Amino acid sequence: MEAAAAGAGGLEVVVFRWLAFGHMIPFLELSKRLAARGHTVAFVSTPWNLARLPPVPAGLSSRLRFVPLPLPAVEGLPEGAEATSDLPPDKVGLLKQAMDGLADPLAAFLAAGRRPDWIIHDFCHHWVLPIAGQLKVASATFLIFQAALLVFVGPRWANPAHPRTEPEHFPEPPRWIPFPSTTFFHRHEAQWITDRGGARNNASGVSDMDRWWQVLERSRHTIHRSCEELEPRMFGLLSDLFRKPSVAAGILLPGPPDDRDEDHRQSSSGAVARPQVLRWLDDQPPKSVIYVALGSKAPLTPENAHELALGQELAGVRFLWALRKPAGTSNGDELLLPAGFEERTRDRGVVCTGWVPQVEALAHCATGAFLMHCGWGSTIESLSFGIPLVMLPFVVDQPLIARAMAERGIGVEVARDEKDGSFDWDGVAVAVRRVMVEEQGKVLATNAKKLQEVLVDQGRQEHYIQEVEEHLKRFKDV
Known part of the structure; x- marks a missing residue:
């Protein structure tokens, strides 16, 4: 050197x-x-x-x-x-x-x-x-x-x-x-x-x-x-x-994001263009939206994606879903979601199959919780903004992270079948409502805020x- x-x-x-x-x-x-x-x-x-x-x-x-x-x-x-x-x-x-x-x-x-x-x-x-x-x-x-x-x-x-x-x-x-x-x-x-x-x-x-x-x-x-x-x-x-x-x-x-990175893309006029998903969040009430993202490597099947969609629909809360194409699907989007899902939830939810600026979505005042796979990087990001968690871990260290966050009273795991690890729409809805609607969610949010103060x-x-x-x-x- x-x-x-x-x-x-x-x-x-x-x-x-x-x-x-x-x-x-x-x-x-x-x-x-x-x-x-x-x-x-x-x-x-x-x-x-x-x-x-x-x-x-x-x-x-x-x-x-x-x-x-x-x-x-x-x-x-x-x-x-x-x-x-x-x-x-x-x-x-x-x-x-x-x-x-x-x-x-x-x-x-x-x-x-x-x-x-x-x-x-x-x-x-x-x-x-x-x-x-x-x-x-x-x-x-x-x-x-x-x-x-x-x-x-x-x-x-x-x-x-x-x-x-x-x-x-x-x-x-x-x-x-x-x-x-x-x-x-x-x-x-x-x-x-x-x-x-x-x-x-x-x-x-x-x-x-x-x-x-x-x-x-x-x-x-x-x-x-x-x-x-x-x-x-x-x-x-x-x-x-x-x-x-x-x-x-x-x-x-x-x-903080720099104007030169992909979180801040230039418009044709030369001004910084605000991504559409953030503009949608701007129109939502404070702490009313659950941000949903399972990372790029979660082994999400088309069946899992359908259960996750129906669970969000049943939970009845606003959502922003950064949806990656599950392994085994065709190039089209028709297999990603249940028939009619987007039409039925259009007044309270957005599904984005493209790029989503995750840090800015988590930092937004409209975001009240994060439904996640418990990757360590995403967990750290969410905790740095004091966001409570709905947790759907899959592989490697994700289950250990989910156990630790549940023990600290910062998140709730989606219920799974103990033998095969499957989950259903009802389990998704129950976990989402616990964090976003029920009294337990206030405790989780308070705990997340306390840890945020230390981490930042x-x-x-x-x-x-x-x-x-x-x-x-x-x-x-x-």
């Missing part, structure tokens, strides 16, 4: 993330905060992924630079596919295989010029650790999901004593958690883990679990997009379990970044 003006005592840091959109913003925000504190950061990714990044403040341009490494071609991987959002789920293993082909280019970059102090990488970059060791570069793993998931998985050494290979092993917290915890999966969620979880090899030849354990065992410490206020006692437990420091970085929310405290959040910085300085030569 070239020696840039990092200031007295400034660190040289390389940041290298997994090729998924949900990982992009947290890694960029961590990079921006380190650069703002006087450190030099090289953000490494593939060309198309770098092109998708939002602009960074001009004042950081001298300390934060972007380094493209072309993604190697892999048989079966569509041309131009450089992120998980470009692919169906069954092709993601091929993307990992292509990413593994970046080992030599990354090694060459790290070896060129001044040796960096740190490389901060993602959960799946097991091959980065030998490269870093050979070059005597310290490495840290940055994990963008809930810390409780890492606690649930546990270290490799703890698992043989308490093997979990069948669905009945998962509906209780791991035995290495020494305090009462909601860190468990229901049976139908555990079935997904045992059938399709990260323990199986994929097209890359290395299972996600093996990647994860290799990374965690060899990196110097872990950094987490979380904080003590969201996950009390988890970071001390992680440090004990993995026998290395686990450091909270705070929630790493982006700053800039002094607290800056303290977490300062702790990360101190760890990077302290351990870079250990």
